[in-house]
Every structure is written in C-alpha cells, then in structure tokens.
Amino acid sequence: MENKKQDVIFVPKEIVIEILRRVPGHDLAEKLKMVCVGNIDLATSVGFGFCPLSYEYKVVVLDGNSEVIKPSIFTIGTDHSWRALKVIPHHNISRVVTTVYLKGILYWYVNTCTSTMVHSCHRRTTKTLLCFDVTKEEFDMIVVPIEIPEYSITNVVEKGEKLCLVTLSCGPICSLLINVYVAHNNIDDDLSNLNSWKKEFTVTAPSIAYQLDLDDNVYTIIVTDEIVVIQLGDYNSGFFHVATGKLLGLFSTTRATLIPYKSSLVAFCHRPLLPSFS
Incomplete structure (x- = not known):
C-alpha cells in the first residue's frame, strides 16, 4: 500500500495557508470565495x-x-x-x-x-x-472530441507529464465507472482531433456508487498506472486499484489537503543556468 502512494504527498492546511501568503492574501481570499x-x-x-x-x-x-x-x-x-x-x-x-x-x-x-x-x-x-x-x-x-457520458463528472488531471480527461459515471450494480483518456505527448497535436486522444483504461469499482452522489464534490485527483485517487465528497479521498477496481483505502481530507507531486513546478528546476567560466 505504501508503494502505491509514492506519487502522493500530504500537505497540512497550515502549509497551504503559508504558501498562499506569498500573493496578496486579502484579494486572493475574495477571489476564492x-x-x-x-x-x-x-x-x-x-x-x-x-x-x-x-x-x-x-x-x-x-x-x-x-x-x-x-x-x-x-x-x-x-x-x-x-x-x-x-x-x-x-x-x-x-x-x-x-x-x-x-x-x-x-x-x-x-x-x-x-x-x-x-x-x-x-x-x-x-x-x-x-x-x-x-x-x-x-x-x-x-x-473535446471524446464522447462524454451524459450523466457523469469530468475533469482534467495529469498522468506522466500528459494531459488526461477522466470521466466518472455510475455503472451496473452500483459500480463506479472510471474512464481515463490521455492526450498525445506532442504539444503540436490538435487536441480537437479524436486521433490525438487515447483511451488509456477503464476502471470498474464495484459497490461504490450506491452511497455516492456524483454531484456532491466528487472528482478525480490523481491518476497513475496503478491507482486512481478520487475525492469522495467533502471528507474523504479514495485510492482505487486500476487493475481490480478495489478500494485500497480512504484518506481523510478534513484536516489536510491531498495533492500530486509536481516536479516541473519546483523552483530549483527552473532557475537559469549561470554562465560557465571553466
């Protein structure tokens, strides 16, 4: 279970607040309401x-x-x-x-x-x-050229430096259907063309939807080859196994924020190289 969460970091809300203090706090608070x-x-x-x-x-x-x-x-x-x-x-x-x-x-x-x-x-x-x-x-x-189910929740996520669209919908026998579409890695690809997208996989999570309201703060947070992390309402995030659809565990989001690790947004990666005098 620990290995499956290696791409996930848990950020206390106190740290999130400290980060947001780097921009005009009052204005930001007003904009986020x-x-x-x-x-x-x-x-x-x-x-x-x-x-x-x-x-x-x-x-x-x-x-x-x-x-x-x-x-x-x-x-x-x-x-x-x-x-x-x-x-x-x-x-x-x-x-x-x-x-x-x-x-x-x-x-x-x-x-x-x-x-x-x-x-x-x-x-x-x-x-x-x-x-x-x-x-x-x-x-x-x-x-978007992809056929989106009529009664579904769709949002964007990142998977391995590629853009993904994930749809969540209710399936047979109270199952939750998770469809993951991945855009080609070439930035010149026309994302309005269906050929620029590939259906990566479908996950069927059994016996989940019977107690899940898709309109109640449900959306996908993280997608990897092994797990899909979904926000399940206001209080929990669920870790689902891609191969089996099994719910591996729940993480309470009442006192912390769950976010994916984003190496390309780490400051040290973007600093210009100093000229070499050697």
Whole structure:
C-alpha cells in the first residue's frame, strides 16, 4: 500500500495557508470565495503555472458565473496587484474542480453555452478545454472530441507529464465507472482531433456508487498506472486499484489537503543556468 502512494504527498492546511501568503492574501481570499447569495452558479477556479521565458510563476484566477468568466492574473515577485484579463463569454465553471499545468499551458475542462442565458441552454452545451498560455497570457478554447457520458463528472488531471480527461459515471450494480483518456505527448497535436486522444483504461469499482452522489464534490485527483485517487465528497479521498477496481483505502481530507507531486513546478528546476567560466 505504501508503494502505491509514492506519487502522493500530504500537505497540512497550515502549509497551504503559508504558501498562499506569498500573493496578496486579502484579494486572493475574495477571489476564492464561492458566491452563494442569490446565485448558486457563481464559482472560482485557480491555476498555477510557470513562464519558461521569464522564469516567473503566475497565478491565474477565473471568476465565473452563469454567463461569463472574468480572469485575472498575478505574477509572483513582480506584480503588486491583480491584473484583469479579457472576459470570456458563454462559459460555465461552476463544475470546474481541477487545473492542469503542462509545458507552459494551463488547462481547465469547462462547459460552453451556445446562448448568453444559461437556463435556456442547459441542454445545448459544448464540452471544452479552456487553455491558457502562461507566457503569452492568452486563452484558447478546444472542443473535446471524446464522447462524454451524459450523466457523469469530468475533469482534467495529469498522468506522466500528459494531459488526461477522466470521466466518472455510475455503472451496473452500483459500480463506479472510471474512464481515463490521455492526450498525445506532442504539444503540436490538435487536441480537437479524436486521433490525438487515447483511451488509456477503464476502471470498474464495484459497490461504490450506491452511497455516492456524483454531484456532491466528487472528482478525480490523481491518476497513475496503478491507482486512481478520487475525492469522495467533502471528507474523504479514495485510492482505487486500476487493475481490480478495489478500494485500497480512504484518506481523510478534513484536516489536510491531498495533492500530486509536481516536479516541473519546483523552483530549483527552473532557475537559469549561470554562465560557465571553466
């Protein structure tokens, strides 16, 4: 069991708070709030990326409601306040729970509406990857070509420096179906092309869904060749064996945060090499 968790680190919430103090705390707190007064669709999502050109870290915050996303950005060590970016219309991030950073790009999985009125288009949405170039500070949208189950939860994760889409849905006899799709490693691949994606595997976790509400804070956190880690509601993360679907164990998230180890976001890896005088 210990070997299967080698790609996972457990970060106490006190450490997370200390990290967040590196950016304007009051502004960040305001941006991270879920606004539930009069409109349950208001939400916030955060991305953290590295600019390979300037060797700077940047925090991107998406403030979303039923109709638009209002992004802002903060460059750590350079900016003294948040900078507003161009508003993104017709996107809904109320179900966005994860962000992936890969090779200078931040990825979110979002729903794109075909109308400005979300209540009139809840059946007319497009599954989209929202991409942000950390260097250019520009957004792009890619329509996901994968067939997503109608009643499912989908989010982005990283697996071995590759972008993944994971869908969670209920299967036969109260099982939980976990489908993992992996994008090709070539950054020039067109992710809107179905040939750029490969279905890596499907995990069937038996007798799990009978007590699981997919609308209640359920999403995928970590994917490896051996385990899939899923947030199961507000209080627990479950470790599932890929080969058998067996639940290996639960980790309580009431007093700690479970995150994957991300070597490409370690500061020492990105420092420019000093000129050699030898």
